Amino acid sequence: MQVELYSHGAAQEVTGSKHFIKVQGRQIMIDCGAFQGKRKEADEKNRNWSFNASEVHAAILTHAHFDHSGLLPLLIKNGYEGNVYSTPASRDLSSLIMMDSAHIQAKDIEFLKKKAKKRGEVFEKQPLYTEDDVARTLDHFITVSYHRPFWVEEGVKATFYDAGHILGSASILLEINRNGQQMRIGFSGDLGRKNLPIIRDPEVLPDVDYLIMESTYGHRLHDPIESAMDKLAEVINRTAERGGKIIIPAFAVERTQELIYFIHLLHDQKKIPEIPVYVDSPMAVNATAIFRVHQECYDQETREAFLQHHKNPFGFNEVRYITNVEESKKLNGLTEPAIIISSSGMCEAGRILHHLANNIENPRNTIMIVGFMAEHTLGRRIKEEQPEVKIFGEYYKLKAEVVTMNAFSAHADYSEIMEYVEQLNFKKLKRIFLVHGEPDAQANLKKLLEAKNYSVTIVRYGENYTLQV
Template sequence: MDINFYSLGAAEEVTGSKHVIEIDGKSYLVDCGAFQGSRSEADRKNRNFGIAADRIEAVVLTHGHHDHCGLLPLLTKQGYQGNIYATPATRDISNLIMMDSANIQARDAVYLRKQAAKKGETFTWTPLYDEKDAITATNQIVGISYKRPVFIGDGVSLEFYDAGHILGSAMAFITVKKQGKETRILCSGDLGRKGKPIIRDPEQVPAPDYIVLESTYGDRLHERPEDALEKLAEIARRTVQTKGKILIPAFAIERTQELVYYFHLMVDQGIIPEIPIYVDSPMATNATTIFQVHPECYDETIHEAFIKHHKNPFGFNALHFTTSVGESKALNEHPGPLIIISADGMCEAGRIQHHLIHHIEDPNTTILTVGYMAEHTLGRRIRNKETEVKIHGQWFKRKAQVEEIHAFSAHADYAEAAAWLGSLDRSRLKQILLVHGEPKAQRAFKGYLREQGYADTEIVQYGKTYAMSE
């Protein structure tokens, strides 16, 4: 039996997850994510997989984030006809993500063509794939629930365990049984955290031989998820008093639903008065529908608080979903108190911008950031509490209050990841391979894990193959 592991994406970086487990010459691809970055670099990395589609035996998808599923339509377009295994919720979320990506690419192509025409240049860029390819990819996804092992190849079985990262997220536990020998490989996908609302905590798994582990926050510690509640309540109460507004740029998937869930919970428990909430992003609205149809992914708390009482955690009187741009713009004139949750994009694009234009000079408005804001983005400038910011080419005085909650991260920090590792049976463990992290975070994490007794921990590098059999 010959098993080798190598990476085609997310080695010493945090995007474009693509890992290959080669078992007796047959290739199993774990995740097929898009590389996100500048257009030229992303294009170069995304158009070339590094493996021919017809060499792949099966694809395993850990969760529906773009950097894990975003290139599946290109893979099927290039001729991959086999199965893509994922949990049912991941199938739905990745469909939404892939269709959205196809749409964005089509729009980009129109825009770039116009720009090129203006400059008299020839236009050569084409989208990686279109909606049709995204539908083909979705059609190849075979839904497997958590803890329902299936054979995905000769002597190769796959079982999903909860990763606690986003709805449907899973760790892939791959068991290879051949010639009387058994090798167990655990791919963490993105490892989540204990105590996140809605979804379950990262699960315990049977004793693995090898762990392919993400390391995004290998050098950081987060606030506790529970800390988010307290701060949200404080901001909500203040906003009710001043009849102001809360603007929250938030990821459409998971973060928006967590916010809705927390607000609903706090209103239900009498912690805050009822405030109208508007989810102002078509993507977030669609994602919330997906959350509603996957109660099999919910944790105990949501059952206790809502399901047991026949309540829909993502639907209550005060919650509204805007559809048209007109409805979105009408919110500007709507009196407070009011909460607007709009698509993130680090405030650089989308509906959040016109909300900012209308409210950033109002001291009764609170702009609450709950996610990563890259340098040189409007979101970062606001988070840094700059007193003047430029939106749509116009300068505005920032009088709105700015608040920040760090507790929403979907990735385990180094202590959380180590605590989860510590809960596993390590009697068979031979090696931990670190992927999906910046080099600095990975080096720190490797050092920390070695201190914890995981002597054989390696940082996966491109072009290197790691043997998983003697």
């Protein structure tokens, strides 16, 4: 039996997940995500692929985040004709994310064409895909619940396990049985953490021969999730006392809902003042509606804290969900303390840019970083507290307080990854392949795993690895 592993994205980098298992010449693709980073580099990587989409035989989606699902419409557009398997929640969230991306691309191209026209030039580049392409992509989805095995190829069975990362996120068990030989391969997907709000804790996969493991935080330890509420309350109270606003760039999916959940609890416990909370992201508003639908993904704590009391975890008196542009613009005139949660999470697009431009130079304000910021993004530059940052082509002095909340990360840190791996059968596990991590994170995690006598390989872009039975 011939089995190969290779990757055309998120190999020694964090975004753009595109991993492949080839069984007897048949390609199974795990995720088809967009690369995020420097705009020119991102556009180049997202447009030009080093594999043929029409030669892929099956596609499986671990979760809905843009860097895992964002190029599925391009996969279909480029000739893929098979199914896209996902959990029901991932299908709904990825639909929202892909449609939002198509809308943003159309607006960006329109803007660039206008600029080119003013210069007397012709701008010929087209969006990667349109809303019609997304609609066609959704026709390819087959949704499967956790723990329900399904066939993706002859002799290849897959099962989803809860990865505990975002709503509907999954780790994948591939069971290959061909020519009388058997092999089990595990894909962690993006691995979550224990005790995150709303969703269940990550499930450990059954024992596997090979594990393809994410390594985003392979060199960092997070603050305990239990400390998140205390620190959040401190920041809100401190900023409110000096009359400032808390600006939170947050991914519309999962992080925004977690923040609302925590702020709701703090409000109920009277640990923070009655301060208005504005969720300024149409996508976050729609994502929150999807969260309400998929209660099958909730953990027991959420059920006990809210659902048993018939309360909405994502809505209370101080929360205002902003959908239209005029309401968003009015937030610029706020003079009283407030919390503004807006996307995108890495500050590369969306309404958050306007809120940063209007608030970054006021020392009374706080910018709260609550998630991973990829290299070369505005979010990373703010997190690093660079004295000046460029927004909309203009430089702004960073005078607002910057607070990084590591406890909110939805990615396992290296201690949590080690704990996860050590629950697998060491004697059966032949090798761990590291993907989805920057080089320093992967080097540290590799060192830690090898110290425990695991065989570890850092996956390189486009390189083939033969998996022995």
